[in-house]
Amino acid sequence: MKYRLLGQNTGLAVSELVLGTARMGKSASGQSNANEARMILQHFHAAGGNFIDTSSAYQGGQSETFLGDFLAGHRRDEFVIASKYCRTAEATPAIATHGNHRKSLKIEVEGSLKRLKTDYIDVYFVHFDDGITPIDEIMRGLDDLVRAGKILYVGLSNMPVWRVASAFMLAKSAGLIPPSVMQMQYNLAERAIEREYLPFAKASGMAMMAWSPLFGGVLAKDMADLGDVAGAGSRQSNPHNHNHHNNAHLVPALEKLAEMAGRLHKSRAEIALAWLLAKGTFPVLGPRTLDQLNGCLSAGDVVLSDDDLASLDQAFAFQAGYPYDLLDKTCQAAGYRRLALNGPVL
Numbered sequence: 001m002k003y004r005l006l007g008q009n010t011g012l013a014v015s016e017l018v019l020g021t022a023r024m025g026k027s028a029s030g031q032s033n034a035n036e037a038r039m040i041l042q043h044f045h046a047a048g049g050n051f052i053d054t055s056s057a058y059q060g061g062q063s064e065t066f067l068g069d070f071l072a073g074h075r076r077d078e079f080v081i082a083s084k085y086c087r088t089a090e091a092t093p094a095i096a097t098h099g100n101h102r103k104s105l106k107i108e109v110e111g112s113l114k115r116l117k118t119d120y121i122d123v124y125f126v127h128f129d130d131g132i133t134p135i136d137e138i139m140r141g142l143d144d145l146v147r148a149g150k151i152l153y154v155g156l157s158n159m160p161v162w163r164v165a166s167a168f169m170l171a172k173s174a175g176l177i178p179p180s181v182m183q184m185q186y187n188l189a190e191r192a193i194e195r196e197y198l199p200f201a202k203a204s205g206m207a208m209m210a211w212s213p214l215f216g217g218v219l220a221k222d223m224a225d226l227g228d229v230a231g232a233g234s235r236q237s238n239p240h241n242h243n244h245h246n247n248a249h250l251v252p253a254l255e256k257l258a259e260m261a262g263r264l265h266k267s268r269a270e271i272a273l274a275w276l277l278a279k280g281t282f283p284v285l286g287p288r289t290l291d292q293l294n295g296c297l298s299a300g301d302v303v304l305s306d307d308d309l310a311s312l313d314q315a316f317a318f319q320a321g322y323p324y325d326l327l328d329k330t331c332q333a334a335g336y337r338r339l340a341l342n343g344p345v346l
Helices: 034-046 058-072 102-116 135-147 161-174 197-204 223-228 248-264 268-278 290-294 297-301 306-315 324-334
Strands: 003-005 013-015 018-020 051-053 080-085 121-126 151-157 179-185 207-211 282-285
Touching: 018 034, 034 058, 034 290, 058 080, 058 102, 080 102, 080 151, 102 121, 102 135, 121 135, 121 179, 135 151, 135 161, 151 161, 161 179, 161 197, 179 197, 197 207, 248 268, 248 306, 268 282, 268 297, 268 306
Parallel strands: 018 051, 018 282, 051 080, 080 121, 121 151, 151 179, 179 207, 207 282
Antiparallel strands: 003 013
16 A cells, blocks of 8 residues: 655645445445444555545444444554544434534534544544535634544535635634645546646645545446446445436446556556546545455556556546636647646645
């Protein structure tokens, strides 16, 4: 396992592959039971993985409970644990306990700490933006938790980029703990964050974790199963993913992915994950079985050439749209972009 710093604003070294626990629990079919979850966690640890992602909402809190049981038998400080608040562990939460506000934050973090059997969480995320709570309330509440020692770093997930930018700039100007990491959906088939999130992460020094790195398993499909790709988005197992688009248009791109996998003697999953690693992100794996985990762990050893990366970018074409296409065309024509070194900074 290789390691990277968690962004440019921390000194924390984490494994470049993150173990996601969204499927660890017994509250729905197709998930990992306690024994399976333990084997997956043990194997990830044995492979050198130290970065584990969970949430109060995963499997009604059972994922955190399984992880807490695992941590109780190991040295807690060896692991970097990320969890999230907002969605709650309750199936039908009261209206006063759901959202990004301080009351929800207090209830959620205390519940997560108990289930995880720990007195601190390394990275604590706002799981979803509720679109209501003022950024000032969110960031001051998270800052209080950092100063109380209950969380160490702040993360933002599934939040509009203007809200992420507002949170970052408010924290910087008000002397609060700034967010260090984002977690957004990102994979070969869903590249929307390339418009603004990735440029902002680069400019601000924030790390980027990529959930659903295999597009709910679609990018790992065998060629024999490509006939089932159409509509597969509505069957994706990732509990965050509510993409119901027909995926038939992906078949030519998936064939290109399969060709590259065959040429490099790697699996489609390894190639798709290696592409994400080359983009500087931390893929959040979501295995249900030990075999699924094993099929992903060697992705960090895959070397994609510049031509390979360009080929995948072209196959899974992404249009930035207005105003980015216009700005790129105008600046390129003027030769202005040649003056740029590493892009804008904050």
